[in-house]
Amino acid sequence: MKNLYRYIVAPLGLALICAALALALTAWTVQAEAVPQESKPDNAYCLGCHSKPGMIKVLPSGEQLYLSVDADDFAASVHTKEDITCVSCHPTITAFPHQPVTAANRRDYTLTYADTCKKCHEDKIKPDGMHQKLMAGGNKNAPICADCHNPHTQPKLKDSNGNVVFIEKAKIAQTCARCHSTIYNEYANSVHGAAAIGANNPDVPVCITCHGVHEITDPTTNQFRLASPKLCGDCHTDKSMMAKYKLSTDVYNTYVADFHGTTVTLFQKNSPDAQTNKAVCYDCHGVHNILNPKDPQGGISIKENMLKACQKCHPDANANFPDSWTSHYIPTPEHNPLVYYVNLFYMIFIPGVLGGMGVFVLSDVFARLRHTFIKRENRKEKEQ
Amino acid sequence: MSDEKRYNRFSIYQRVEHILLIASFTILGLTGLPQKYMDSPISIWFVAVLGGIETIRIIHRISAAVFVLESVYHFAVIGYKLYVLRVKATMLPGMQDLRDAIQSLFYNLGFSRKQPKLPRYNFAEKAEYWALIWGLLVMALTGFILWNPIFSSNYLPGSFIPAAKAAHGGEAVLAVLAIILWHFYHVHIKHLNLSMFKGTMSRHEMQEEHGKELEEIEAGQTNPVPDPNVIARRVAIFTPVAVVFMVLGFVVVYQAATFEQTAITTLPLEQLNVQAYVPQTPTPIPPTPTPLPPKPTATPDTTGGAAAPTTWEGGIGAIFDSECSACHGAVAGLSLQTYADAMKGGSSGAVIKPGDPDGSLVVVKMKEGGHPGTFTDDEMALVLDWIKANAPEK
Numbered sequence: 119m120k121n122l123y124r125y126i127v128a129p130l131g132l133a134l135i136c137a138a139l140a141l142a143l144t145a146w147t148v149q150a151e152a153v154p155q156e157s158k159p160d161n162a163y164c165l166g167c168h169s170k171p172g173m174i175k176v177l178p179s180g181e182q183l184y185l186s187v188d189a190d191d192f193a194a195s196v197h198t199k200e201d202i203t204c205v206s207c208h209p210t211i212t213a214f215p216h217q218p219v220t221a222a223n224r225r226d227y228t229l230t231y232a233d234t235c236k237k238c239h240e241d242k243i244k245p246d247g248m249h250q251k252l253m254a255g256g257n258k259n260a261p262i263c264a265d266c267h268n269p270h271t272q273p274k275l276k277d278s279n280g281n282v283v284f285i286e287k288a289k290i291a292q293t294c295a296r297c298h299s300t301i302y303n304e305y306a307n308s309v310h311g312a313a314a315i316g317a318n319n320p321d322v323p324v325c326i327t328c329h330g331v332h333e334i335t336d337p338t339t340n341q342f343r344l345a346s347p348k349l350c351g352d353c354h355t356d357k358s359m360m361a362k363y364k365l366s367t368d369v370y371n372t373y374v375a376d377f378h379g380t381t382v383t384l385f386q387k388n389s390p391d392a393q394t395n396k397a398v399c400y401d402c403h404g405v406h407n408i409l410n411p412k413d414p415q416g417g418i419s420i421k422e423n424m425l426k427a428c429q430k431c432h433p434d435a436n437a438n439f440p441d442s443w444t445s446h447y448i449p450t451p452e453h454n455p456l457v458y459y460v461n462l463f464y465m466i467f468i469p470g471v472l473g474g475m476g477v478f479v480l481s482d483v484f485a486r487l488r489h490t491f492i493k494r495e496n497r498k499e500k501e502q
Numbered sequence: 503m504s505d506e507k508r509y510n511r512f513s514i515y516q517r518v519e520h521i522l523l524i525a526s527f528t529i530l531g532l533t534g535l536p537q538k539y540m541d542s543p544i545s546i547w548f549v550a551v552l553g554g555i556e557t558i559r560i561i562h563r564i565s566a567a568v569f570v571l572e573s574v575y576h577f578a579v580i581g582y583k584l585y586v587l588r589v590k591a592t593m594l595p596g597m598q599d600l601r602d603a604i605q606s607l608f609y610n611l612g613f614s615r616k617q618p619k620l621p622r623y624n625f626a627e628k629a630e631y632w633a634l635i636w637g638l639l640v641m642a643l644t645g646f647i648l649w650n651p652i653f654s655s656n657y658l659p660g661s662f663i664p665a666a667k668a669a670h671g672g673e674a675v676l677a678v679l680a681i682i683l684w685h686f687y688h689v690h691i692k693h694l695n696l697s698m699f700k701g702t703m704s705r706h707e708m709q710e711e712h713g714k715e716l717e718e719i720e721a722g723q724t725n726p727v728p729d730p731n732v733i734a735r736r737v738a739i740f741t742p743v744a745v746v747f748m749v750l751g752f753v754v755v756y757q758a759a760t761f762e763q764t765a766i767t768t769l770p771l772e773q774l775n776v777q778a779y780v781p782q783t784p785t786p787i788p789p790t791p792t793p794l795p796p797k798p799t800a801t802p803d804t805t806g807g808a809a810a811p812t813t814w815e816g817g818i819g820a821i822f823d824s825e826c827s828a829c830h831g832a833v834a835g836l837s838l839q840t841y842a843d844a845m846k847g848g849s850s851g852a853v854i855k856p857g858d859p860d861g862s863l864v865v866v867k868m869k870e871g872g873h874p875g876t877f878t879d880d881e882m883a884l885v886l887d888w889i890k891a892n893a894p895e896k
Contacts, residue, residue: 432652439655449668457664464668
C-alpha cells in the first residue's frame with residue numbers, strides 16, 4: 119500500500135500540481151500580454167484634471183468646448199456605476215498631452231462620438247427613426263445619443279427589476295427643447311406642458327409619449343395623422359386616469375361615431391396611408407398648444423373659438439355651424455336634446471312598425487298552415 | 503292553366519320605375535348601413551371591397567340622386583294620371599283599408615270565416631307605398647342636410663345636422679327591415695308574385711289579393727277613357743307644369759349634389775407650419791444645467807508683509823497650487839506641487855528660467871492660450887515679477 123502511494127499517487131499528485139502551476143503561469147502571462155503595460159489610465163487619472171470646473175478649449179470656430187466633468191455627477195452616473203472608464207468612450211485619449219482635437223467646431227467635435235454609444239447600446243439604434251434618417255441623409259444637426267443623454271451625468275433609467283424609473287417629466291421636454299425650442303415654448307403653455315413642467319405631473323404626455331424615444335416617427339405622414347386619434351385615446355379613454363381630472367372618457371367613441379371620426383377610422387383600417395383632411399383630435403384642439411377646452415382665452419368649448427377651428431376646413435361655416443358637432447357628449451336631454459329625441463323616436467317607431475307588420479305576417483303564416491292542415495284532414499276523412 | 507286569362511297590372515313604365523327603385527334602394531342600403539355601423543367587421547370588409555369610404559359615399563350620393571329623380575318622374579306621372587286621365591286615385595288610403603286589414607287579421611287567426619275582397623291596391627300595398635313616400639321625404643330632407651351641412655346651418659340651428667344624421671340612420675334601418683319583412687314576405691315568400699316583372703297576374707292571384715277589383719273588372723266597371731279633345735286640352739295645361747316641375751326637380755338635385763365642396767371633397771391638407779429645428783441659443787457653457795461652484799481665486803499669502811509676494815513661499819506657490827497642481831501633480835508630465843519639482847521641470851524640460859520670463863515655458867504656455875488652466879491677469883503679473891527676480895524660494 120505504501121509503495122502504491124510512493125510510486126504512483128505521490129508522483130502523480132506532484133505532476134498534477136506542477137501542471138496546474140504551469141497552466142496558471144501561462145494563463146497569467148497570456149493575460150499580461152493582452153493588456154499592454156503602457157495601460158489605459160483609470161478614471162481618477164482623467165478626473166485629476168477634468169473634474170476641475172471651467173476647463174475650456176477654444177475651437178478654431180471660436181466656439182468654446184467645455185472640458186470639465188462634474189465629479190459628483192459623474193460618480194452618480196450609470197456609466198461610473200457600471201465601471202465604464204473614460205477611455206472606453208474616449209479611446210484616443212490615453213495620456214497627456216492628448217492627441218490634438220481636429221474638429222473645427224463644437225458640432226463636428228460632438229459628431230466624432232456619433233458611433234461611440236453603439237458599442238454597448240446597439241439595440242437603441244433605430245435606423246427607421248426620424249433622427250437617424252436625417253443623420254443618414256447628411257444632416258449634421260440630427261442628434262446623436264450624447265446630444266440627449268449626457269454620458270457624464272446620465273443616471274440609470276431602469277431599476278433592478280428593469281422598470282423605467284420615474285424621472286422628472288420636465289427634463290424630458292427640456293431635453294427636446296434644446297433643438298425644438300419654439301415647439302417647447304408652445305408646449306410649455308399647453309394644458310399638458312404646464313402640468314408636466316410646472317407641476318411635474320406624472321400623467322400628462324411629454325414629447326416622447328406621443329413621438330416615441332429612439333424611434334421617433336415622422337409626424338407629418340398620413341399614417342401618423344390617421345393613427346393619431348388612437349394615440350390621444352390611449353390616455354383619454356383610461357377611466358382611472360381621467361377620473362383624477364374629471365375628464366370624460368367618451369371623447370374617443372363620440373369622435374368615432376361622428377362623421378370625421380368615422381371617416382378617419384375607416385381610412386385607418388382600410389388604407390392607413392391614405393391622405394385625408396377630415397379632422398383628427400389635433401386639428402381642433404391644437405398640437406403642442408392644446409388648451410383646456412374651458413380656457414377663457416382659446417378653449418374650444420367657447421363657440422367663437424370652435425367656429426375658428428371649423429373654419430380652418432369649412433371656410434364658409436357660420437355661427438350656427440359649430441352646434442352641428444355634438445362636443446363629445448353622448449346625446450341626452452341636456453346635451454344634444456334634438457339628437458336624443460330623434461333617436462328615442464326611432465327606438466319606439468322601428469319596433470312599433472315592424473311589430474305591427476310582424477303580427478300580420480305571422481297571422482298570414484298561421485292561416486296558411488291552418489288551411490293546409492284542414493285540407494289534409496279533409497282528404498284523410500274522404501279516404502277513410 | 504297556361505291559357506288562363508291574365509289581368510294587366512303594371513305598365514312597362516311602372517316596371518322600369520320599379521327596377522330603378524330596386525337598384526337605387528339596394529345600393530343606398532348597402533353603402534349606407536356600413537357607414538352607420540362602421541365598427542362592425544362586416545362593414546369594414548365591405549367598405550374595403552367597394553374601394554374605401556370616399557368611394558362608398560360617392561356611390562351612395564349617385565344612388566340617392568337616382569332615387570330622388572325617379573321620384574320626381576313618378577310624381578309627374580301621377581299628375582298625368584290624376585289630372586289628364588282622371589283615373590281613380592286607387593292608392594289613397596281610407597277607412598275601408600283599415601276595415602280590410604282588421605278583417606284579414608281576424609280571418610287569418612280563424613275568428614272570421616269571411617276573407618275580405620280587396621281593391622286594386624290592397625292595404626298591404628298601400629302601407630308599403632305610403633311608407634316609401636314617408637321614407638323618401640325623410641331621407642331626401644335629412645340627406646340634403648347631411649350633404650350640405652354648411653348651407654343648411656345658414657337656415658337651421660346647427661344641432662339639426664347631427665339630428666338629421668340620427669334620423670337618416672334610423673329611417674334607413676326601418677326602411678331596410680320593413681322591405682325585408684313586409685315586401686319580401688308578401689311578394690317573394692308567401693308566393694312569388696312576378697306581376698312587377700311580367701306586368702300581369704293570374705285570375706287566382708287576383709281573387710286572393712284583389713278580389714274586389716276582379717269583381718269590378720268582371721262587372722265591366724273600367725275607367726272611362728276621356729274624349730281625345732278633352733285629353734288634348736288637359737295635356738296642354740299639364741305639359742308645361744310637368745316640365746317646370748321636372749326641370750325644377752332636376753335642378754334641385756343637381757344643386758344639392760354640387761352645392762358645397764368643403765364638406766365632401768378632400769381639400770389639400772394644410773401642413774402645420776412649424777419650424778421643427780430651432781436650437782436654443784446661445785448654447786449654455788457649461789452645457790449642463792448644473793451651476794458651477796465659484797471659481798477659487800488664489801489669495802496670495804500676505805502674512806509675510808504688505809508687499810507683493812515675490813517668493814515661492816510668500817504666495818507664488820499658492821498661485822501654482824490653486825491653478826496648476828490639480829493636473830500638474832501626479833500626472834500630466836510635470837509637477838508644480840513643490841518648489842523643487844517646479845524648478846526641475848517636466849518631460850519638456852525646465853519650465854521656469856530664473857530671470858528670463860519670456861524664455862520660461864510656463865509663461866509661453868499661458869500666453870499661447872488654449873491651456874486648460876489659466877492664470878488671471880493679476881496672477882500672471884505676480885508670476886512674471888517673481889521670475890524676473892530669479893524665482894526665489896524664500
